[in-house]
Amino acid sequence: MYLLRNYRLICNGFQQKNFLNRVAAIRTIHGTGAAEDALDQLKDIAVTPDQPELYKDAVEIYNPAYSYEHPPFVAFPNNTDDIKRCLQVATKTGVRVAVKSGGHSFAGYSSTDAKGFVISLKNMSKVELKGNTVTAQAGACWGDVYSAVDQTSYVAVGGCVPCVGIGGYILGGGYSMLSRAYGGLACDKALAFTMVTADGKDLVKASATENQDLFWALKGCGGGNFGVLVDVTLELSPRPNQFIWSRITYDTAEDSEQGFNSVGKSLNSFPKELNLDMAIHGYFGKKTLTLDAVYSDIHEDKVKASLEALHPGSESPPQMFASYLEFTTEYSKRHGFVHHEVEPIYVKGTMIDSLPPLLAKYFAYIEIPPECLLEFVHMGGDITQYSATATAFPFRSAQYSFYTYGRFHDHEQREEVERFATSAYETVKNSGCALGSYVNYMDRHLKNWGHNFYGVNYPRLCEIKQKWNPLGQGSLHFQQEIGSSWEPN
Numbered sequence: 001m002y003l004l005r006n007y008r009l010i011c012n013g014f015q016q017k018n019f020l021n022r023v024a025a026i027r028t029i030h031g032t033g034a035a036e037d038a039l040d041q042l043k044d045i046a047v048t049p050d051q052p053e054l055y056k057d058a059v060e061i062y063n064p065a066y067s068y069e070h071p072p073f074v075a076f077p078n079n080t081d082d083i084k085r086c087l088q089v090a091t092k093t094g095v096r097v098a099v100k101s102g103g104h105s106f107a108g109y110s111s112t113d114a115k116g117f118v119i120s121l122k123n124m125s126k127v128e129l130k131g132n133t134v135t136a137q138a139g140a141c142w143g144d145v146y147s148a149v150d151q152t153s154y155v156a157v158g159g160c161v162p163c164v165g166i167g168g169y170i171l172g173g174g175y176s177m178l179s180r181a182y183g184g185l186a187c188d189k190a191l192a193f194t195m196v197t198a199d200g201k202d203l204v205k206a207s208a209t210e211n212q213d214l215f216w217a218l219k220g221c222g223g224g225n226f227g228v229l230v231d232v233t234l235e236l237s238p239r240p241n242q243f244i245w246s247r248i249t250y251d252t253a254e255d256s257e258q259g260f261n262s263v264g265k266s267l268n269s270f271p272k273e274l275n276l277d278m279a280i281h282g283y284f285g286k287k288t289l290t291l292d293a294v295y296s297d298i299h300e301d302k303v304k305a306s307l308e309a310l311h312p313g314s315e316s317p318p319q320m321f322a323s324y325l326e327f328t329t330e331y332s333k334r335h336g337f338v339h340h341e342v343e344p345i346y347v348k349g350t351m352i353d354s355l356p357p358l359l360a361k362y363f364a365y366i367e368i369p370p371e372c373l374l375e376f377v378h379m380g381g382d383i384t385q386y387s388a389t390a391t392a393f394p395f396r397s398a399q400y401s402f403y404t405y406g407r408f409h410d411h412e413q414r415e416e417v418e419r420f421a422t423s424a425y426e427t428v429k430n431s432g433c434a435l436g437s438y439v440n441y442m443d444r445h446l447k448n449w450g451h452n453f454y455g456v457n458y459p460r461l462c463e464i465k466q467k468w469n470p471l472g473q474g475s476l477h478f479q480q481e482i483g484s485s486w487e488p489n
């Protein structure tokens with residue numbers, strides 16, 4: 001309970017300071033005539049600037065780097081009829097809408113400018129357990145699910161950071177520290193989705209037997225494309241008694257290079273029961289390689305030999321967690337992702353299918369700016385049991401998801417962070433091991449983004465999108481929606 005309250009406080013504590021205070025001057029908080037019409041019809045569930053405390057909370061998002069304006073109001077549906085009403089009013093008045101579940105979009109797409117409004121699913125966060133399944137409403141976050149599932153003999157494959165929302169995360173595919181050993185991506189564990197169609201007229205189910213095209217698409221299409229996701233039913237996996245986490249650190253660039261190389265050579269021999277994330281923590285830790293090994297008491301013996309075969313570094317005593325919520329809370333903290341104040345950030349990355357020695361050298365000796373960090377999230381294992389076209393998520397052969405994460409407080413820092421991220425991204429891309437970018441790490445600067453996010457699945461996604469939420473019709477649209485011809489400069 002304490003943990004749950006703790007991360008809720010952290011989530012609610014997002015503040016936009018420094019740099020944001022400066023851009024606040026160019027924000028306008030007034031609706032257009034059409035938005036005012038929409039507000040008139042949704043007054044009973046809307047929060048406006050007339051309620052300053054509630055409004056401040058309502059418009060907050062994890063990455064405020066792109067929110068130069070705020071919407072004139074945020075609607076808080078309490079049920080599916082309210083969601084339908086929001087979408088119908090938006091369509092009738094011709095006002096753009098954005099949907100917000102956890103608000104963690106790296107590109108800030110769960111907000112709109114002053115001409116639109118936000119549908120926040122915060123009041124729709126119920127989590128219901130039934131046997132080996134859990135049904136979570138889109139407005140819940142992973143911590144809500146872990147908190148409920150922790151009481152059972154099961155575990156849910158979900159996000160590493162408890163305050164990330166179910167809605168956006170699951171639609172992008174969703175990888176987890178449990179993905180390799182417990183059945184793949186979070187979307188691979190989805191048995192059914194419930195969605196309000198983009199025109200607000202229908203509530204539909206998507207499953208293996210109903211609306212199969214939508215079921216395929218919702219497993220990796222990314223948020224904001226097809227309609228408003230109401231809930232998802234996930235299959236749970238039997239849980240171990242303990243989750244074990246140990247950390248290996250290297251003190252020098254030479255050792256980091258050998259550490260990277262030892263991982264690179266073992267990619268195909270790691271047991272799937274080992275999840276081995278890598279990082280150069282930059283702004284909050286050492287600027288050398290850290291490996292985080294996560295496994296369970298059931299698989300300890302199997303995993304140990306693999307860890308012993310890695311280039312030796314300083315190894316911290318393993319920590320044991322019976323609660324998955326407690327484990328993910330601690331893991332997030334040690335990865336610097338739970339800030340009391342969330343600042344503007346830029347994130348850029350790509351999936352990779354190998355780690356060649358040239359890249360090992362590049363990363364080991366990289367000059368990392370003070371505000372950046374590099375992360376390599378372990379893929380492979382059970383994620384590869386599906387083909388690239390089995391669901392909308394195409395990068396089934398990825399061994400790691402690589403990304404840079406940089407925060408900034410002024411324009412100069414922003415440029416430095418973006419320059420560094422782009423240069424690291426280009427280097428990885430040119431090394432021949434890049435597959436494409438992860439749609440859940442939505443990137444406004446990514447060129448040819450449709451093919452980069454969806455690869456071989458893009459043409460099919462465009463077709464299905466035209467059926468469920470055609471371009472140019474209705475109100476649920478954004479810059480980088482499937483099929484859009486928008487490209488960054």
Ligand SMILES: Cc1cc2nc3c(=O)[nH]c(=O)nc-3n(C[C@H](O)[C@H](O)[C@H](O)COP(=O)(O)OP(=O)(O)OC[C@H]3O[C@@H](n4cnc5c(N)ncnc54)[C@H](O)[C@@H]3O)c2cc1C
Pocket residue numbers: 062098099100101102103104105106109110111121138158159160161163164165166167168169170171172173174175176222223224225227228229230337440441
């Ligand atoms: C700290 C942090 C940790 C992360 N860890 C992981 C991780 O472990 N694994 C991983 O795979 N990803 C991770 N991510 C990326 C994360 O999956 C994406 O940012 C995801 O989009 C967040 O979902 P959300 O509901 O919180 O975000 P939101 O900003 O609310 O939504 C993201 C997008 O989906 C749309 N959307 C939201 N709700 C709905 C809905 N109900 N119906 C339709 N569209 C909707 C929004 O409009 C927006 O375009 C992490 C991100 C952060 C910031």
